[in-house]
Amino acid sequence: MEFPIAGVEINPLYLAAIGFVVGVLGGFFGVGGGFIAGPMMFLSGVPMNFVVGTDLAHMTGKSIVAARRHSILGHVDFKLGVLMIIGTIIGVEIGAQVVEAIKEIGKADQIIGWAYVAILVAIGSFTAIESIRAIRMIHTDKIEAKEAVGFTGLTKRIQLIRLKPMISLPASGIASISLWVIIISGLISGTLAGFLGVGGGFIRMPLMVYVLGIPTHVAIGTDLFEIIFSAGFGTITHAIKGNVDIMIALIMQTGAAIGAQIGSVATHHFSGPRIRLLFSGMPFIGAILVIWRLLDSSAGAIH
Template identity: 40%
Template structure:
């Protein structure tokens, strides 16, 4: 039996994989192209189709996850539009740097090393912060989006950035007030890295919104997703022009991820972020290790390392999405026990 030209087993595989990615995407606002594109490449799809279909899938999932976060009041549209403006300029600048490095014949190695260092660095930082209690060590409630953020919950770097009162000042959700120029600066820097590394940038932007601008985690996730709708939509359109989007891949993936994104988004209002932050950091570390292994495989021509890389990425994604679901169920049970009469 075939659906969209794929065997039933492949359709089930794509739906299941989409479910896994959707949970991560809904919860963290990242993880789409980071997971899907390498998986499609290892499955033997051409690079153009793997990247284009990955982007189209990210676009569809971000639409669903953004709508869900909007329902919970976790999208700051003003911040989102400013971030899009700054990021777009940054991506252009990043692309120019890549073209310059390509002319020098250094692009491949420098980009790979930067990717591993950045992914590993953010992963190590988030894991360290989570293990030691972090800035705002008591954690920020995921359901605190409607309330003004507690000063103790704002990371030190964000407090420093917020202290530069260069007009015009922009009021953001959560009672945060930041200079327009600081927002554009952070957006430009994240866009620069995104354009330089050729990635969607959720894993850079979401921590940047929290650690650098100081918006509460749920709003950082919702606003990041809102931005991905535009970047994913434009990116997939450009790839679709060259026939790089395969609906037979995108449609079943999206069917699974739409459900997973609902689960992940709903979990943000149940699970304490600190419970899960350590897994998020470990997933980034796993991703950095996977990219390093793949690069070593490419340099030395060891094909098996590509498979090891994929197993590392999928394993860490499975671990973290499982942790999100498990922590949600545990939190619900604890809530039920604490509210039941003794």
Template identity: 40%
Template sequence: MMELMGVGVDLLLLFTGFGLLIGILFGFFGMGGSFLVTPALLVMGYEPNVAVGSGLAFVFGTSVIATLKHRDLGQVDYKLGILMIAGTTAGIEVGKLGLEYLQHIGLAGTIVSVAYVLLLGGIGVFVTREALKGGDGGGIDHDAEGEIDADDIPDIAKKIQSYRFPPMMKLRGGVRVSLWLILLVAFATGLLSGFLGVGGGFIRMPALFYLIGVPVPVAVGTDLFEIVFSGGLGSFLYAQSGAVDLSIVVPLLAGSALGARLGAAATSLVEEDDIKVYFGVMLLLGAIAVAVREIGGVLEMPILDTVSLVIILGAALLVSGAVTYSAIQELRRDESESAPAASFSD
């Protein structure tokens, strides 16, 4: 069968390849799905509801695949994930109210666009700067019981963990933090997600590390666990109105099924500081792409939409390639270190 539901072979190959790239990013960062897919579909000419609905369906499928791989690696904190879901859900509702008010007074488009670019770029600069000055590049160290070395916990997270408001929760890596502070962080990230109208993975993942103090791989895995629920609900609602196009979703998922597992596996190989650098670069390029698109809308220059799409696709290709290369290098280094030991034992 040369076509799937009216989509030609060229588009099938394009969507499958794009799904592979995004799957690597999704499994590695715990974000990048709708952030990349929805703008690409819009520029390709799909209706907004189809672009959003199909993007959410893809996010749901990919997050399930990636979460299962992170679960196998012991990088999902279910207790923290459920608490974050509760807090972010409340925050999203409040954020939506703020957005609706801005729509009522006619300022939503401008404020949301500017806030999105500033937040995306700001987090990108912060994460990249912190990673580059992060010291020995060895990632987070754990003791014999699997607990994080206190010197590797971000200063902000140390401050938050120092507030002892019962009940206290013990999370993966030996992190201990107040239940109320977890819910507060979750509410704040949900508030931003609801206000900006985005999934919020690029907000939650750094918040889990820098504010709560869990290791980066666990932050990624737990964020993906949350996205299973939010993506599932969103895609179900859009599917009810016929806005999920399976001819888009199926080839995307075919590519991401491999990519998500590769990306998730790479988190256990690549240094944590490198993960943060790649994450920061991804956000910075995303901020540039969104800014170019918004400028194109203001100046009525459709060509800038295409430039924005090229930046998005280029960012996906660049960062996923860097992730794959780093993981391969780590595997080769591990093999070269184990080879002399094996020869000696013989």
């Protein structure tokens, strides 16, 4: 089928299949899945400028479906989501400014690319070690699976910060936490997302669990709720620049909407540590794809 806006001819079933895969992963892990959908779209011939914008468009729809499903399951903390959006928006702008500064130095693609790899490997390794420790704790210490977290030191220190105003997050089971901690967490994830040019779901989800002490299921649902706004805003800005093929996005969304529902419901049947253990593989897949692209572009530059 021909998609005249992006100027490509692609089998719509392939697009729907990409959507389905990232839909399942997104619904289950609370991530946008751009680091998987992007390379798959690019391989099918979609020009790079359309890859990012079109991916954001389908991500918006998929996140609506997944967040609604998580909300039915009681996995969305709307208060936390709205507060984090404030920090995220400011952070994305800071990250974009850092990128501009690096561009002036030169070799921005290589610097950002290798920083991306380092962050992905760090998140993946940390989550893997922590979740294995948490699973062991469930067996040895007889801790309830839902509560088990193998690394709580930072969360405890963060929750001791009494910088006013203090707020409660009943949906996440947090009696009192500084508003500034939430906004700064959003700011950090937003800055990294803006710097790396990604949605940032794979940064926000672990950040919510390990820094704020949010239960894994609620972190996933809340992250998806936040992605609706960040990806929606990204869709508008990219579409105005002519970087979105809405027809490709609609086809991808067909598969993604169904996949997101399956992924979201599946979380209900896994404990937090098991979800985090499975999640830990995702950043490594992303890192491999980025390394491949970086080495490919280096080889291209040599030739």
